[in-house]
Amino acid sequence: MLEPTVGRLSQTAQLAVDELYTSGLAQFARQHKRQKADDQLIRFGQMAVPLTSMAAAIIRLNTDITANARTDLTAPINAERLLGEHGLDAHTAGGFQSPEVGDQFLSRTDVWRAYGGDRNAGIIRFPGDDVVNCFSDDDSGSYADDEPSVFEPFGYRGEGLHGDQKFIRGNRRLEEALQGGSVIRFWHRPLGGAFTFLYWCAVVGRRWDRGIDADGRSRKEIVWILHKVSDPLNVEVPEHVMEVGRAEIANMNAGPGPEVKDSPSYLELRHRAIDRDPNQSRHDYLVRRPIRSRAARRAVLLRAQNKCEAPWCEGMPVDRLESGEAILEVDHVDGLAGGGDDSPSNMVALCPNCHASKTRGKYAKSWQRKLVEIARRNDSAMMQSGK
Numbered sequence: 530m531l532e533p534t535v536g537r538l539s540q541t542a543q544l545a546v547d548e549l550y551t552s553g554l555a556q557f558a559r560q561h562k563r564q565k566a567d568d569q570l571i572r573f574g575q576m577a578v579p580l581t582s583m584a585a586a587i588i589r590l591n592t593d594i595t596a597n598a599r600t601d602l603t604a605p606i607n608a609e610r611l612l613g614e615h616g617l618d619a620h621t622a623g624g625f626q627s628p629e630v631g632d633q634f635l636s637r638t639d640v641w642r643a644y645g646g647d648r649n650a651g652i653i654r655f656p657g658d659d660v661v662n663c664f665s666d667d668d669s670g671s672y673a674d675d676e677p678s679v680f681e682p683f684g685y686r687g688e689g690l691h692g693d694q695k696f697i698r699g700n701r702r703l704e705e706a707l708q709g710g711s712v713i714r715f716w717h718r719p720l721g722g723a724f725t726f727l728y729w730c731a732v733v734g735r736r737w738d739r740g741i742d743a744d745g746r747s748r749k750e751i752v753w754i755l756h757k758v759s760d761p762l763n764v765e766v767p768e769h770v771m772e773v774g775r776a777e778i779a780n781m782n783a784g785p786g787p788e789v790k791d792s793p794s795y796l797e798l799r800h801r802a803i804d805r806d807p808n809q810s811r812h813d814y815l816v817r818r819p820i821r822s823r824a825a826r827r828a829v830l831l832r833a834q835n836k837c838e839a840p841w842c843e844g845m846p847v848d849r850l851e852s853g854e855a856i857l858e859v860d861h862v863d864g865l866a867g868g869g870d871d872s873p874s875n876m877v878a879l880c881p882n883c884h885a886s887k888t889r890g891k892y893a894k895s896w897q898r899k900l901v902e903i904a905r906r907n908d909s910a911m912m913q914s915g916k
């Protein structure tokens with residue numbers, strides 16, 4: 530458990546703090562109704578709690594407090610005084626301590642412990658802070674986002690698990706950042722790694738894409754186009770990137786978005802992954818590349834049918850992803866650096882064990898050669914079946 534940084538809490542306040550850490554910020558705030566949206570915050574370590582919520586918890590815990598004090602709780606000034614009596618210090622929202630680029634947390638729960646806010650949503654703001662945070666998690670199966678890039682604009686899937694994505698909640702926040710030219714924090718978790726505040730990003734554009742929702746249905750997804758910026762106080766985005774962004778926005782605003790239909794097939798996904806319009810400009814290609822690689826990854830997972838594609842696999846992990854899908858890692862058998870393209874014929878789905886053997890095992894070389902063959906064979910089998 531995190532220790533509060535304020536010294537000498539009353540026993541009642543300590544109990545309230547314990548409850549806060551046990552039940553979670555959201556539950557705690559529900560339990561102890563905050564009075565105003567612009568409530569002052571009380572800080573523990575890097576976590577913040579609305580002043581009146583904490584005061585309400587203390588009042589409830591402390592049997593010595595009279596019914597009178599309960600009534601007075603609606604007046605924030607009294608809540609503040611009450612907190613002072615318990616050794617708690619209230620700060621205004623301005624006291625928020627911003628995370629630094631490179632800060633790491635093992636899980637979203639740990640991020641939440643440090644800064645509060647929603648612990649599941651992909652696009653959130655921390656209490657007392659205006660900046661929008663985007664979380665990208667490679668561990669979320671076929672719904673994972675694409676590799677972020679330092680050099681090129683990259684796509685980030687909008688928020689919303691079911692049905693067409695809309696400009697509400699997180700997506701509305703990103704739209705505000707786009708319109709207002711505000712920077713966002715981009716957080717990323719690589720497979721098996723930690724959530725890292727990777728870098729500041731400008732939101733330079735958005736476009737529609739076809740996607741699959743959590744119920745396996747085809748739907749319209751918003752793809753936000755992000756671009757890394759080095760200095761959040763002095764935002765510099767190359768003009769050609771801004772141009773691509775503006776063109777994508779105009780395009781999106783002009784049309785109703787893609788036609789969606791249930792469950793795209795392997796062939797459709799494969800087509801989306803490797804088809805490249807020869808008239809497409811280089812910048813257009815850069816922006817669309819992440820979207821193509823995502824389609825490739827989905828195609829491979831569809832082909833694998835929740836099973837490791839290594840024929841000598843000794844067994845899939847018993848555990849599953851939160852989404853219910855098998856724990857599989859999609860791997861380029863030929864390596865992107867070696868000219869291997871984002872084509873399903875060059876990719877396999879492997880369980881974590883087989884993936885590790887293929888990358889760093891004693892027989893890695895011969896594994897790789899065999900997997901090249903398997904990727905090609907499984908791909909053409911799918912092509913022939915016409916599914």
Ligand SMILES: [Zn+2]
Nearest residue numbers: 837842880883
């Ligand atoms: Zn395996």
